[in-house]
Amino acid sequence: MTSPSEATETGMPGTARGSARKAQLVAAARHLLETEGIEAVTIRRLAAALGIRGPSLYKHVPDKAAIEAAVAIDGLTELAEAVRGVPATFTDVSRAYREWALAHPHLYRLLNTHPVDRSRVPPDLEDRAAEPLILATGGDLDLARAAWATINGLVDLELARRFPPGTDIDAVYSAAARAFDTARAD
Amino acid sequence: MTSPSEATETGMPGTARGSARKAQLVAAARHLLETEGIEAVTIRRLAAALGIRGPSLYKHVPDKAAIEAAVAIDGLTELAEAVRGVPATFTDVSRAYREWALAHPHLYRLLNTHPVDRSRVPPDLEDRAAEPLILATGGDLDLARAAWATINGLVDLELARRFPPGTDIDAVYSAAARAFDTARAD
DNA sequence: CTTCAGTGGCTAACACTGATAGCCTCAACG
DNA sequence: CGTTGAGGCTATCAGTGTTAGCCACTGAAG
Numbered sequence: 001m002t003s004p005s006e007a008t009e010t011g012m013p014g015t016a017r018g019s020a021r022k023a024q025l026v027a028a029a030r031h032l033l034e035t036e037g038i039e040a041v042t043i044r045r046l047a048a049a050l051g052i053r054g055p056s057l058y059k060h061v062p063d064k065a066a067i068e069a070a071v072a073i074d075g076l077t078e079l080a081e082a083v084r085g086v087p088a089t090f091t092d093v094s095r096a097y098r099e100w101a102l103a104h105p106h107l108y109r110l111l112n113t114h115p116v117d118r119s120r121v122p123p124d125l126e127d128r129a130a131e132p133l134i135l136a137t138g139g140d141l142d143l144a145r146a147a148w149a150t151i152n153g154l155v156d157l158e159l160a161r162r163f164p165p166g167t168d169i170d171a172v173y174s175a176a177a178r179a180f181d182t183a184r185a186d
Numbered sequence: 187m188t189s190p191s192e193a194t195e196t197g198m199p200g201t202a203r204g205s206a207r208k209a210q211l212v213a214a215a216r217h218l219l220e221t222e223g224i225e226a227v228t229i230r231r232l233a234a235a236l237g238i239r240g241p242s243l244y245k246h247v248p249d250k251a252a253i254e255a256a257v258a259i260d261g262l263t264e265l266a267e268a269v270r271g272v273p274a275t276f277t278d279v280s281r282a283y284r285e286w287a288l289a290h291p292h293l294y295r296l297l298n299t300h301p302v303d304r305s306r307v308p309p310d311l312e313d314r315a316a317e318p319l320i321l322a323t324g325g326d327l328d329l330a331r332a333a334w335a336t337i338n339g340l341v342d343l344e345l346a347r348r349f350p351p352g353t354d355i356d357a358v359y360s361a362a363a364r365a366f367d368t369a370r371a372d
Numbered sequence: 373c374t375t376c377a378g379t380g381g382c383t384a385a386c387a388c389t390g391a392t393a394g395c396c397t398c399a400a401c402g
Numbered sequence: 403c404g405t406t407g408a409g410g411c412t413a414t415c416a417g418t419g420t421t422a423g424c425c426a427c428t429g430a431a432g
Contacts, residue, residue, distance in 0.1 A: 021380090043419060052381065055420075059380050064419065112342070113299075118351075126350070145353065146336065146362035153339025154332070156298070164312070165304075167331065176332035179369035183361070207409090229390060238410070241391075245409050250390065 022060050024050060026070045033071060033106050038113075041068075072116045075107040080129035088135035090180045094151045094173055101155040112156060138184045147180050208246050211236060212256045219257060219292050224299075227254075258302045261293040266315035274321035276366045280337045280359055287341040298342060324370045333366050 028049040032041050043064060047054040061067055082100040086092040101108040130144065137143040154173060157163055163172070214235040218227050229250060233240045247253055268286040272278045287294040316330065323329040340359060343349055349358070 019379095042417085044417085053383085055383085055422095056381050058420070112346070140361065142354070142357040142361035143365065145349065145358045146340070146365060149339035149343050149358070149362070150332065150336040151339070152343060153335035153337070156342065157335050157338060160298070163331065168328070171328040172331045172335070175326065175328035175369070176335070179329065179332060179365040182368050183365035205408095228388090230388095239412085241393095241412085242410050244391070 019060070021050075022070075025057070025060055025067065026074060029067050030071045030074060030107065033110065034104060037106050038110065068110065068114050069117060069120060071107070072110055072114045073121055075104065075111055076116060076121060077125060078104075079108075079111070080125050083132060084128050086132060088132045089177075090133075090136050090147055091173075091177045093132045093136060093147075094154070094177065097151050098155055098158075098173070101159065105159050108155065109159060112152075136184070137180065140184070143180065143183060150176050150180070205246070207236075208256075211243070211246060212253065212260060215253050216257045216260060216293065219296065220290060223292050224296065254296065254300050255303060255306060257293070258296055258300045259307055261290065261297055262302060262307060262315075263311060264290075265294075265297070266311050269318060270314050272318060274318045275363075276319075276322050276333055277359070277363045279318045279322060279333075280340070280363065283337050284341055284344075284359070287345065291345050294341065295345060298338075322370070323366065326370070329366065329369060336362050336366070 025046065029041055029046055032045060032049065043057055044054045046067070047057050050057075079097070079100050083093055083096050086096045130148070133144040133147050134141065137147060154169075154176065158169055163169060211232065215227055215232055218231060218235065229243055230240045232253070233243050236243075265283070265286050269279055269282050272282045316334070319330040319333050320327065323333060340355075340362065344355055349355060
């Protein structure tokens with residue numbers, strides 16, 4: 001059997017699958033990522049964080065990409081939760097999104113870098129994360145997706161320091177909010 | 187002297203600095219990137235493309251990051267040129283931007299990944315690239331930056347296939363155009 | 373109680389990566 | 403003619419992900 005942890009952990013699907021060691025592993029990976037950046041997340045350092053020796057990691061995980069995917073899903077879930085429940089306004093959603101991203105810059109960049117294979121992410125997660133924006137656009141799906149792209153772009157440019165120096169980023173967010181709020185009225 | 191090509195090539199600053207070999211090198215790097223993706227751009231493969239042996243590359247360039255930076259600036263210049271001169275409308279600018287990005291996906295992703303150290307990019311390049319959007323927003327700088335972020339986000343999500351399957355991406359662009367066009371009127 | 377299988381460690385090794393040190397050749401120039 | 407430097411080269415290093423193969427221990431079956 002190549003995948004021994006198939007139904008050992010009470011068969012609970014989703015996040016908690018895979019022996020507790022794997023959860024510990026993902027936690028360590030995330031900690032390493034958030035504190036030292038993506039280049040610090042190496043198989044050997046990760047193993048050292050668990051007190052084991054590198055190759056032993058492969059007894060718990062097929063490859064490094066699986067670890068990254070698990071961390072990404074972890075982050076994605078948290079981001080969705082940070083956004084869910086805020087008032088259904090572009091301003092509020094974008095603020096929650098931005099604040100989470102700025103609080104976890106490396107993790108956020110991992111989300112953008114790593115495709116996060118749609119099949120691995122719980123299908124309802126995406127819907128729940130998208131809901132506030134859809135409400136904010138009065139049910140206009142296309143406009144909601146445009147707003148999503150906007151927030152993504154804003155955060156990405158800020159994290160990469162691509163705005164010209166001296167840019168009032170809050171003002172840029174306000175301008176975007178103006179655009180999407182008035183578009184909803186149309 | 188650690189940087190021998192300081193003033194050899196008629197001292198011409200900017201892109202054409204560094205002996206012709208370096209231009210050849212950057213061209214090879216870009217070709218490799220565009221045809222086989224970022225992971226194919228390796229020192230040894232790059233050297234092989236020039237008929238030399240790997241370590242010899244370091245006679246022309248301090249490190250790999252410098253090559254990536256040069257390629258990125260190359261792409262950025264081209265992208266700016268693709269955008270410059272189109273009608274000053276969100277729709278037209280975003281279309282030009284999107285088409286260039288879809289035609290050069292790996293190169294575009296490199297631009298987003300690689301910071302492109304603002305000091306290395308010709309200062310007027312950014313201004314000329316930004317000009318159509320500023321015109322499109324009636325001179326509102328913040329709105330123009332929001333629009334820039336939007337286009338960036340749209341292209342990034344499309345390239346990463348992060349839109350839900352079946353999404354009509356053209357419709358999302360139209361929705362964004364509606365938002366920014368009506369916001370300008372305000 | 374013993375045997376036996378599987379989990380989860382380990383070391384050694386491989387094929388890569390970017391990068392450095394040191395050598396050597398050849399052309400240009402004083 | 404000699405010197406110098408540009409630009410090749412090989413050998414090598416540290417570090418990456420990953421595999422092979424070995425071994426200890428634990429828990430269940432006979």
